[in-house]
Amino acid sequence: MPDDRAGVRHVAVVGGGVSGLVLARDLARAGVWVTVFEAAERCGGRIQAADIRGTSIDIGAEAFATRGGAVAALLGELGLADRVIRPAPLGSWLVAGSDGAAVPLPPAGAMGIPAAPLGRDARRALGLAGSVRAALEPLLPARVGSGSTTLAQLVRVRAGKAVLDRLVRPVTLGVSSAAPELIPLTSTRALTAEYARTGSLIRAAGRLRDSAAAAGGAVASLRGGMSELITALVADCVAAGVTIRTSAPIHSLTDVGDALESSESAAPAGTPGACGPTDIVLAVPELAARAILGHPVAEIVTTPVEVIALALAADHPAVRPLAEAPRGTGALVTAGGPNDVITAKAVTHITRKWPDADRNGPVGASSAGMEIVRLSYGRAGSSPETAALDDAAAQRLALRDASRLLGTELPDTAVLGFTRQSWGMPVHGDRPKPQPPAGVHLLGDWISGVGLATLIPAARELAQQLMRAPGSPSARFTGAPRPHHQISERH
Ligand SMILES: Cc1cc2nc3c(=O)[nH]c(=O)nc-3n(C[C@H](O)[C@H](O)[C@H](O)COP(=O)(O)OP(=O)(O)OC[C@H]3O[C@@H](n4cnc5c(N)ncnc54)[C@H](O)[C@@H]3O)c2cc1C
Known part of the structure; x- marks a missing residue:
């Protein structure tokens, strides 16, 4: 940290998902001193790569809506413009959960x-x-x-x-x-x-409608998966002087003050001992933000969802029909009722949807010889049907659903790889948003709406606001440090 930061405005960002990182980058590039606290071992939140049989796939967000151009503008700034890929123009399908009947979307x-x-x-x-x-x-x-x-x-x-x-x-x-x-x-x-x-x-x-093309035509992704965006954001943040602390969960506003003190004491020689006015941005999901603010709510604020990916042997006779992309880029399920034969709510045929993806990068090996499909589970109001299943049972259910969704019977023997990941999505509602104290700001998809096309402009707008705002008092963080810091690791 350069010496000239003494007394400089400081912003603590809680949450190193895309929202927090975009905000941190913009602030740091404008000369604001920024520290990001991320609970997990890595940044990215719901943008994450997963390995399936040596191949890298997106197991969280896999695309962005091109509307508005905000995501493309950011990608351009990050030098990722030539990494943007479009989905194959195959269209997608609607499949009836009750009997598997399929029609084009x-x-x-x-x-x-x-x-x-x-x-x-x-x-x-x-x-x-x-x-x-x-x-x-x-x-x-x-x-x-x-x-x-x-x-x-x-x-x-x-x-x-x-x-x-x-x-x-x-x-x-x-x-x-x-x-x-x-x-x-x-x-x-x-x-x-x-x-x-x-x-x-x-x-x-x-x-x-962004284009007259088939549904899905108005989205794009990155050649190496959406996690390329996170890698680039983290690199740019670090280059701009942002301190990123991973494995650093924050449980209360006081924690932020404690953690900042520990950042200062752990900082290299020459780092100022005191910073200027500090703002806090909670770029975390609603449940975490409410816990940090001490504003719990009785309502359910998160829908648990699960993504399951299957890698199938392309040369298996039962899998060969998938080469024709029978459901285009994927299918959405119309839920019928308790007698539904399909449990998943959607399937994406990853290898057909993103033919220009580069899965040979440092993380992934080639997906050649594999058809990879990704199923999502979990509708508002209940846990995903897969939540209680062990891996073997979850794989069986996913395979059965994939068979019905794609219209071809896929046996166990065709499966080369399996991976799963649980997530949470915000539950909208008319409950009042928590009112944070002065100097504390809320950011994330539960505030601005889901999707990168909405989130990225919201993060940039908040960065602008913070740059314009007069300094907020740092006095509120001067309480006695707790005996044990809740920071488990420093990076
Ligand atoms: C399966 C799935 C598919 C999706 N597909 C798409 C898509 O194709 N296109 C699209 O635009 N959007 C998609 N989305 C939505 C998109 O991923 C999210 O809207 C977006 O990533 C949210 O970013 P965020 O920064 O607001 O929150 P998050 O990504 O949730 O980041 C919040 C961060 O805060 C950290 N954190 C939480 N609590 C604490 C704490 N107490 N202290 C410190 N850190 C904490 C978390 O570890 C996390 O890293 C998808 C989401 C899911 C789950």
């Missing part, structure tokens, strides 16, 4: 709402009556749906039940693990803004 504008409800794919997904009902939506007066507070209410009353149940529900469950009933309109800003402008959900969907 209509090119969607927003959250499954079809931009062209009378189009062939929309008719197949909705049935003729459902399509016609949706096509009438632009003719409805503005007062229809005006009292809606959730996405489900608005879609149902304006576009009809078929659009809600057969398109919007599988998309929101598959993408953000949230049932449309639990998505307040206040959290669907882009859609509601276009809806307000055009007076129609169908027209809004058309305007939001």
Whole structure:
């Protein structure tokens, strides 16, 4: 840490996920002294690479929406512009959980709402009556749906039940693990803004559609997986002077002060003994933020989800049909009910979706000879069905689901590799956000909405705000240090 940082504004960032790292990078590049505290052994949060039979895959976020250009702009700054890859233009599918019947997913504008409800794919997904009902939506007066507070209410009353149940529900469950009933309109800003402008959900969907290509065409990824973004962010942060402490869980605001003191005492010679005004940014999920603030809430704030990936032998006779990408880049499941034959909520056919991915990098070996599929489990309101299963049982369930989703019977003997990872996704709701004390700020997908296209601009905007704000008092961290630091490791 250079000497000239004495008295310089300081920001402590709790959480080294993409939000915290983007914020830390922007602040540090503007001359702010930044320390990041990350509970895990590595940064990245829900962006993480996993190894499956020597091949590197994304086991958390695997893509970003290109809308708005904010992610592309950041990637350009990080020197990753030429690492951006597009999914194969294969489209994706909807599969009925009740019987495995599959139809192509209509090119969607927003959250499954079809931009062209009378189009062939929309008719197949909705049935003729459902399509016609949706096509009438632009003719409805503005007062229809005006009292809606959730996405489900608005879609149902304006576009009809078929659009809600057969398109919007599988998309929101598959993408953000949230049932449309639990998505307040206040959290669907882009859609509601276009809806307000055009007076129609169908027209809004058309305007939001980034391209006329098949659904999924408006996303992109990185050649080496989304974890390349984290690697680049960490490197840039360090180059800009950010101190990143991993294996450093923070349990309270006082912990931050303690941990900073320990940072200062552990810092190399020449480091200033006292810093200037300090702000704290909690870039952690809601549960952790509330615990740190001492604002617990009785409601469930996180939906547990699980991702299971299977590597299948491409030359196994039962696997060969997958070379034709029978469900394009993947499929979303329309949940039927207790008698469903499919438990997963979505499948991604990774090796077909990202043909330009480079899995031969330092982490991964070639995926040649393998078809890799990734299944997701867990819908709002309950634990994922896989949570109680050991690896062998989870693999059996995933294989059975993959067989039904992809339309080909996949035996145990075709499996070369298996990996799984549990995650949490924010549960939207109308509970009030905790009010942090002065100088403490909240960041993350439970504040700004899920997805990198939303999170990255939110992190950058907060960085701008902090750069503009006058210094906040450092006095609140001068309490006596605790006898035992809760920092388990320093890096
Ligand atoms: C399976 C899955 C697939 C997804 N797919 C996509 C996708 O394709 N595209 C997309 O845009 N988005 C996707 N998302 C969403 C996206 O991953 C998240 O919105 C985003 O990564 C959240 O970033 P964050 O920094 O806000 O939070 P996180 O990534 O959760 O980071 C928070 C960090 O805080 C740390 N932390 C927690 N508690 C503490 C504590 N007490 N002290 C210190 N540190 C703490 C955590 O270890 C973590 O590293 C997906 C999410 C999941 C789970």
